[in-house]
Amino acid sequence: KNEVEQSPQNLTAQEGEFITINCSYSVGISALHWLQQHPGGGIVSLFMLSSGKKKHGRLIATINIQEKHSSLHITASHPRDSAVYICAVRELQGAQKLVFGQGTRLTINP
């Protein structure tokens, strides 16, 4: 079982729909990151969370430390939101490295 699990793996929606991507993890963490990767390969950091909720424009990220679960929400989705969204956690112990989920491929159709 992977230490970081994302769902769904693929998501297709119509423009304007509300999108939710989920991330569950099994290790102790100091922070959780939501990343966005476009087809060119570059990765953009969207959020870094250690508790609660953060909002940036149409994007909202929440984390529940007790339940070891985080969600990324996109309101009023747009075709330019189409990308792979990756959840990554920073291990609290050991190497304190980033451990990544497999990603969620989001496609927003016009």
Add this chain to the structure above:
Amino acid sequence: KAGVTQTPRYLIKTRGQQVTLSCSPISGHRSVSWYQQTPGQGLQFLFEYFSETQRNKGNFPGRFSGRQFSNSRSEMNVSTLELGDSALYLCASTRAVGQGGLNTEAFFGQGTRLTVV
């Protein structure tokens, strides 16, 4: 403020050769991490450097190595290339935020896409 710069963007090598990839972090960032991304394995941690010292290393064979220079620029080297080394190699420049430096925001480069034929 310039972002993380990786060079080259694309590279084709043959089996058995060696390759060196470069990463220039954001100015002022002293920590650089390297990651390998493949369709089958996703993103995996290679190693992390801070102030010219390797802090952490992932589960990769000794053919994968790296170093960091006094200006924080980092290189990673892969020797005796195998077909399975074909991947997108990403580096991330990190700065410690918060107490103890545990919450570290990562800024990624565009990656180097390596194809081994």
